[in-house]
Amino acid sequence: MSEQINLSPKDFKSDQEVRWCAGCGDHAVLNAVHKSMADLGLPKEKYVVISGIGCSSRFPYYMNTYAMHSIHGRAAAISSGVKVANPELNVWMITGDGDSMAIGGNHFIHVVRRNVNINILLFNNQIYGLTKGQYSPTSLEGQVTKTSPYGTIEPPFHPGELVIGAQGKFFARSIDNNVKLCTKIFTEAAQFKGASVVEILQNCVIYNDKAHGYLTDKAHKADRQLILEHGKPLIYGKEKNKGIILDGLQLKTVTLGENGVTESDILVHDAHNKNPLLHLMLATMPQPELPVALGIIREVQTRTYDEKLVEQMEIVKEGSKIKSMKDLLHSGNTWQV
Amino acid sequence: MTDNKEQIKELEEVVIRFSGDSGDGMQLTGALFSDTSAHLGNDLATFPDYPAEIRAPQGTIGGVSGFQIHFGQSEVNTPGDFADVLVAMNPAALKANLKWIKRGSTIIIDIDSFTEKNFEKAGYEKDPLEQMGFHDFNIIKAPISTLTRESLKSLNLDTKSILRSKNMFALGMVYWLFHRPLEFTQKFIENKFKKIPVIVEANKIVLKAGYYYAETIEALHPSYRVAPAQIKKGTYRNINGNIATAWGLIAAAEKANLNLFVGSYPITPATEILQELSKRKDLGVKSFQAEDEIAGICTAIGASFAGHLAVTTTSGPGLSLKTEAIGLAIITELPLVIVNVQRGGPSTGLPTKTEQSDLMQALFGRHGESPLVVIAASSPSNCFNYAFESARIALEHMTPVILLTDGFLANGSEPWRIPDMEALPRIAAPIVKEGTEDFQPYRRLNEDMVRGWAIPGTKGFEHRLGGLEKMAVTGAVSYVPENHQVMTYEREKKINQVVNSIPDINVLGEQEGELLLIGWGGTYGHLYTAYRELTKAGHKLGFAHFNYIKPLPANTHEVLKRYKKLLVCELNLGQFANYLRLNFQDLEFNQYNKIQGLPFTIIELKEQILKTLEEK
Numbered sequence: 001m002s003e004q005i006n007l008s009p010k011d012f013k014s015d016q017e018v019r020w021c022a023g024c025g026d027h028a029v030l031n032a033v034h035k036s037m038a039d040l041g042l043p044k045e046k047y048v049v050i051s052g053i054g055c056s057s058r059f060p061y062y063m064n065t066y067a068m069h070s071i072h073g074r075a076a077a078i079s080s081g082v083k084v085a086n087p088e089l090n091v092w093m094i095t096g097d098g099d100s101m102a103i104g105g106n107h108f109i110h111v112v113r114r115n116v117n118i119n120i121l122l123f124n125n126q127i128y129g130l131t132k133g134q135y136s137p138t139s140l141e142g143q144v145t146k147t148s149p150y151g152t153i154e155p156p157f158h159p160g161e162l163v164i165g166a167q168g169k170f171f172a173r174s175i176d177n178n179v180k181l182c183t184k185i186f187t188e189a190a191q192f193k194g195a196s197v198v199e200i201l202q203n204c205v206i207y208n209d210k211a212h213g214y215l216t217d218k219a220h221k222a223d224r225q226l227i228l229e230h231g232k233p234l235i236y237g238k239e240k241n242k243g244i245i246l247d248g249l250q251l252k253t254v255t256l257g258e259n260g261v262t263e264s265d266i267l268v269h270d271a272h273n274k275n276p277l278l279h280l281m282l283a284t285m286p287q288p289e290l291p292v293a294l295g296i297i298r299e300v301q302t303r304t305y306d307e308k309l310v311e312q313m314e315i316v317k318e319g320s321k322i323k324s325m326k327d328l329l330h331s332g333n334t335w336q337v
Numbered sequence: 338m339t340d341n342k343e344q345i346k347e348l349e350e351v352v353i354r355f356s357g358d359s360g361d362g363m364q365l366t367g368a369l370f371s372d373t374s375a376h377l378g379n380d381l382a383t384f385p386d387y388p389a390e391i392r393a394p395q396g397t398i399g400g401v402s403g404f405q406i407h408f409g410q411s412e413v414n415t416p417g418d419f420a421d422v423l424v425a426m427n428p429a430a431l432k433a434n435l436k437w438i439k440r441g442s443t444i445i446i447d448i449d450s451f452t453e454k455n456f457e458k459a460g461y462e463k464d465p466l467e468q469m470g471f472h473d474f475n476i477i478k479a480p481i482s483t484l485t486r487e488s489l490k491s492l493n494l495d496t497k498s499i500l501r502s503k504n505m506f507a508l509g510m511v512y513w514l515f516h517r518p519l520e521f522t523q524k525f526i527e528n529k530f531k532k533i534p535v536i537v538e539a540n541k542i543v544l545k546a547g548y549y550y551a552e553t554i555e556a557l558h559p560s561y562r563v564a565p566a567q568i569k570k571g572t573y574r575n576i577n578g579n580i581a582t583a584w585g586l587i588a589a590a591e592k593a594n595l596n597l598f599v600g601s602y603p604i605t606p607a608t609e610i611l612q613e614l615s616k617r618k619d620l621g622v623k624s625f626q627a628e629d630e631i632a633g634i635c636t637a638i639g640a641s642f643a644g645h646l647a648v649t650t651t652s653g654p655g656l657s658l659k660t661e662a663i664g665l666a667i668i669t670e671l672p673l674v675i676v677n678v679q680r681g682g683p684s685t686g687l688p689t690k691t692e693q694s695d696l697m698q699a700l701f702g703r704h705g706e707s708p709l710v711v712i713a714a715s716s717p718s719n720c721f722n723y724a725f726e727s728a729r730i731a732l733e734h735m736t737p738v739i740l741l742t743d744g745f746l747a748n749g750s751e752p753w754r755i756p757d758m759e760a761l762p763r764i765a766a767p768i769v770k771e772g773t774e775d776f777q778p779y780r781r782l783n784e785d786m787v788r789g790w791a792i793p794g795t796k797g798f799e800h801r802l803g804g805l806e807k808m809a810v811t812g813a814v815s816y817v818p819e820n821h822q823v824m825t826y827e828r829e830k831k832i833n834q835v836v837n838s839i840p841d842i843n844v845l846g847e848q849e850g851e852l853l854l855i856g857w858g859g860t861y862g863h864l865y866t867a868y869r870e871l872t873k874a875g876h877k878l879g880f881a882h883f884n885y886i887k888p889l890p891a892n893t894h895e896v897l898k899r900y901k902k903l904l905v906c907e908l909n910l911g912q913f914a915n916y917l918r919l920n921f922q923d924l925e926f927n928q929y930n931k932i933q934g935l936p937f938t939i940i941e942l943k944e945q946i947l948k949t950l951e952e953k
Contacts, residue, residue: 014801016813045796050639053804060801061814066793068642069803070635071665077600077632081639081647082793084623085598089643089793107635110628313618320619325591326758328584328620334574334755335376 005043009034012044014064025176025202026056026123032182033092033121037065039187042090049092050079052099055130056123056202059094073104076111079118080305087306090190091118098128101137101157109166115194117304121186122159122199127208145207159199160283160297164276170196171283172296176203177216181227181294188296194304201292215292228282228295233266236291243267244290251281253290271299345516348561350409352417353511355504356434357426358395359388359402362504366424367404368750369508373521374408375575375752378565381408382717382862383577384416384936385748389605389689396450396458401433410564414716414862416749418938422514424507426450426481429459443475445510447503449482479550481506488546489539498536502543509547516562519544571754578717578746579606581753582650582676583613585724587620590646592725593732593764598645600625600636602655605688606744607678610650630658634675638662641671642802644768644792646728650676653695654685656739660703663737667707667828669802670779670788672731672766676724679743679859681934690934691744693858694909699739700887700916706825708832710738711886715861717746718753723884725761732766734835735787741886743859743908745936771795778802778812779824785838786831835888842890846872847879849899852950855926856906857883857913860937864906867942876950883913894921902927904949906942 012034020026037047047065051057053072060067066089070078079093093111100108100122111118127145128134135145135152138159142151163171170192174182182200189196201212210216215224222238234244241256243266254261273279279298285291322328353370355363364385371383386403393400407417420438425431427450438444446466456464466476485503505526512519523541530536576584590597599622601611615624623645627633634649641647651659656677666673679695681687699711710730714723720742727740769776769789776791776798791798800812808815809823844853846868856864861882868880881896883889897903897917905914906929914928929945931937 043796044799045794048643048793060803063801065799066642067799067801067803068639068669069801069805070638071661071804074631074635074662077627077635078639078642080625080632081598081600081636081641082643083639084625084636085596085640085643085645085647086794106628107632110632309623313621313623316618317621322617322619324758325584325588325620328587328617329574329755329758330572332574333372334572337378337568337570337573337754 005041007038007044009038012037012064014062016061018062019058020055021206023205024055025125025204026059028176028179029121029123029182029200029202030059030062032179032186035179035183036186036190039183040090040190046088046090047092048082048089049094050075050082051094052096052104053130054096054099055204056094056096057099073099073102074107075099076104076107076120080111080114080116083116083118083306084309087117087310092190093118093120094123095120096123097126097136097138097159101159101162109162112163112166112168112195112197114305115169115302117193117306118195119186119189120195120197122197123202124159124199125202125204125208126156126211127204129204129207133207158284159197161280163197164280164283164298168197168298169194169300169302170296171199171279171298172196173199173201173283173292173294175201175212175215175294185296192299193301193307214287224287224291226291226293228269228271228293228297230269230271230296230299233263233268235263235266251285251290271296274300345562346559348563349411350407350413351422351515351561351563352405352407352420353422353424354403354405354420354434354437355424355507356401356403356430357424357504358430359390359400360392360395361402361426362501363402363404363426366504366508367406369522369525370511371406371750372525372575373512373517374406375573376521377517378568379408379410379563380413380566380568381406381751382413382416383407383750384745387689394458396427396429396455398429398433398459401430403430403434408563410566412566414866415936415939418940422511424511426503426507427459428455428461428465431465432459432461440473441475443477443514445477445479445507447481447507448478449480477554479510484546484550485543488542492535492539494535494539498539502540505540505543506547506550509544510551513548513551514560516560519548568752569754573752573754575750576718576721576753577748577750578714578720578742579609579678579748580613581718581720582714582724582740582742583610585721586614586646586648586674586728587617587622588721588758588761589725589728589764590622591620591758592761593646593728593766595644595646595732595766596621596623597648598623598625598637598640599648599650600627600640601633601650602627602630604630604652604655606680606747607650607652607655607676609747610676610678630655631662634659634662637673638666638669638671641666641673642669642793644790646672646674646732648674648676650678652678652680652688653682653698656695656698657702663709664703664705664707665804666737667703667709668804668807670735670828671737671802672735672790673737674724674727674731674740675737676740676742678747679741687934689744691859691936692909692932692934693743693860693907694912694932695741696886696909696912696916699741706829708829708887710734710736710832710835710888711741712738713741713858713884713886714746715858715882715884717749717751720746721756729762729764730835730838732764733787733838734785734831735767735790736832741858746859766790768792769795769798771797776800777810779807780810781827785834786827833888836891839885839888839890841892842881842883842896844896845880847877850877850879851900852878852902852904852946853897853900854878854880854904854906854946855883857886860906860908863937863939863942867939867946870939871943871946876947878946878950886916889920897921897924902949904929904946906930906937906945908932908937
């Protein structure tokens, strides 16, 4: 990261008219990305935004950076190519639950496993929007959609579980109506060295409205959202009196002050723990017994693919007698005629 | 070495086929013989013929692995139709190769492996040597296994290591037969096994044991000599098509002053290109072994966007998987080289065999109007030149290019005069430099319709590419009907304009008249040899071989119409013939096709050409 630059969010807006539906969660996420890029302080030309196919994947057209709207499911591979070619670039990948959990599932798990240093924003609206309302791999079992008129009979993927299963080092969750949280998480994800996955719970106002309504319901959201912070106890609720404890191998909600429970009994969030077990439990907490975890669930710094490649290339270059194509042509077994 | 001059016969050219179980080391044996012959100044061509299975059941026909080498004192362009010498390490190898050897040829067998059990595995009811027909051959029954074991008695090696070196015994015998020195192979062994001195010693002992055994037995007299060929002065090395392809790409990156990126997934027979490029981190090559074929090309597209010379390498099934992404490279007008090493299809087909049946896929196998450049290499060594050309055209014309090679070129090797890097042209990609006044992603820079390449990281030229149709010049998303037509024409014209930077088609022999023999890609050596032999025999014909497929050279039509008959020979059902028909509807084409996973033979080509000449 070189020079600090003062740019404002609007510097990152392109001149293209934004074509998402009115009320779509994508608008807010776009604003958060513009804000986050301005906060990061990099010059515009250092950002590259790559998307696949789907509603959210129109994103690059609304960015005044280098960007590519690619083909369905392949953004992870294209982003990997960009980053490997030029590790100086700050690469953002925009994808959805269809793009990365279905058609691009293979690329998704491998970019996470390799730990290529890119920022993945996974818009999860649990539906196929651009094709007008078919179920996705994250749709809830039983969900009625145009291709599941009698309800789906498939258990859904939980992106967090998939990321951790693929040895992911960074997983966070946010929600489209909390621009402040989105901006904060995006910035941290961009600063994280490695593949960072941010699942954005996003509302499709047309085909799956209020899919995350349980969480966004104003009357209850404080009791249903647990916003994690590394090093802080897992306390939430309107009265800030609910907490999470580990009971055997289960997470459990308790109320502070009841049955002698004090703050010292509450689990403290350790996003940096290499062991992913608790992170997995936090990412998959069942409702209504437990809240939905938002914020950075896992953040474990290790070496990145692009870093290791650069280093390996330097070592090989140093130790090799072959410095040019000419050297290679004349290496090994040759003879004169 | 003992003097055996009196019993030496001079030969013009010889074809040897080494064959055995796929674990017998026949590929190495063949390669070592080739190296020695090349060092001695012979021209040569080789052809490995191996099964798809890594270790098919031992002793069976399915497990036979062969390596054919054709060397001579004049120009050699093919690995030869039929062998003069066959080395058969077991009965299955004998059975599998009988139809590929000449009558009267010498067959060296490991008699130790000619047992009841092995007859059965090979599908022989009894000892084949007792059957009719074999008296036409000079059969050398050498107890190779026994003598190998015998010669290594003092080394205290395990049985497996001992039997593994029996290929050296056979090689030693063949060296004596053709009067070749052992030193090149000895040096190779010393290098290859330098960490295990006992293996070096064992291999050298067995090699010599084979050599002296051959000298001792009467049956192998006389021995033969093949004098060096008259070849152009220079520094030479042996090279196969896959290595030449990899090197051509590295050379192009150097000449373009760009980094090379390869994103690929292993697939036979293309894998070796990825392997070779993976070794070349010392030359700045970034290799990415992707999770699948699609990720292979997509990482390459990403690297191309980011300013690298980007390449993906594959074979037929992989090309099918990449087609959607090729469309993205076409609409984003990014430079990309797609190497397709063709093999027998459809589906998994014949993965280790050669064919030319992906031509239509390369030309048309995409949705939408999606033109690109198609180039084909025609010899193992000129894979270097055409890989270089593919990269040059991709970069200078901002387009994906498909380079077609095939299993025959990929694995076949020949001596190659090392090119002078200074003599290769510089490649100038239309990179937009910082400080240029104004950049529009789809503004055409010249009459070749090339757009500028603004690379991420360049200040002031931030722009969006993508799969949606773009407005001419500005590159904004556009659904305007007329604009789609404009852009479709622009993409088509851009590819057609490449014709201005490729050479005319050159005809050998008769420049007009009765018959033009036409080929493309990997069949060059066979077609050329057939043409040369017929011309020598007094027949009149021309021969045109195509490397530039789309666009075709500018003079193609003018050349073709000078002949009464056009004969297109290819290893498919007539894909190039049909492509020519599509382009030149006023002309009539005859075709000769072979779809056996094997190269043409000279004999069948000559027969077909003569037949076409005679037809009224």
